[in-house]
Amino acid sequence: METEGKLTFNHAMICVKDVDRGLRFYRDLLGFKVIEDFRYEGTQVYARLRAPGGDGTIALHQAGPAVSVSSDGVRLYFEVRDLDDFCRKLQKKGFFITQLPRMMPWGWRHAYLNDPDGHEISLYWAGENRMKKTVMEAARKAARI
Numbered sequence: 001m002e003t004e005g006k007l008t009f010n011h012a013m014i015c016v017k018d019v020d021r022g023l024r025f026y027r028d029l030l031g032f033k034v035i036e037d038f039r040y041e042g043t044q045v046y047a048r049l050r051a052p053g054g055d056g057t058i059a060l061h062q063a064g065p066a067v068s069v070s071s072d073g074v075r076l077y078f079e080v081r082d083l084d085d086f087c088r089k090l091q092k093k094g095f096f097i098t099q100l101p102r103m104m105p106w107g108w109r110h111a112y113l114n115d116p117d118g119h120e121i122s123l124y125w126a127g128e129n130r131m132k133k134t135v136m137e138a139a140r141k142a143a144r145i
Contacts, residue, residue, distance in 0.1 A: 011048065011057040012076065015069045016117045019044040022060040025115050029095060030078070032058070051078065075120045083125045087111050105143070 016022040019037075023044070026032045032049035035057065039045065045062035058076070063069050080086045083101045090113070091097060099112040101123075108126040115121060 011059050013059045013061050014071075014076075014115075014117075014119060015063040015067065016060050016115075017063055017069055018116075019047055019060050019062050021116050023047055023049075026058065026060065029090060029093060053080070069117045069119070071119045075122055077122045077124060079124055079126060079130075081125055081127075083109055083111060083123060086123060105141075 014022070023034070023037075026049055027034060031052040033052060035048045035050050037044060037047040043062070046059065048057055048059045050057050087097055087101055095113070097111055097113045099110070101109055101111040103109050107129040108124050110122050110124045113121050113123065
């Protein structure tokens with residue numbers, strides 16, 4: 001695919017209060033792989049990670065003490081084929097899922113949780129519906145019911 005002169009998505013930067021704590025969540029619980037990290041005076045202040053099932057990347061960035069890490073209006077979406085099994089494994093590790101997997105009106109199966117800094121995450125499986133316009137038609141019809 002030709003991308004010259006076209007935007008491509010690189011990564012999402014997630015501001016966190018404690019990069020080590022963020023790594024324990026994204027790396028150890030969700031399975032992300034560390035691409036690079038950076039320490040300043042012995043403290044982890046940055047880490048870039050790659051999703052275990054693709055090329056998507058995120059970066060964890062240490063927020064200053066007075067900086068809010070609130071991300072109201074932003075949600076991270078990570079797709080996983082065996083959503084129910086993935087969520088059961090998270091629960092066995094003691095992680096709380098705010099909404100267990102369920103089918104949504106637009107045809108995607110979703111579970112919701114929060115990372116240690118409160119960033120909302122959707123784990124989902126859309127399968128063949130992922131790029132279909134008809135998915136939003138189904139949501140519109142469900143909203144009218």
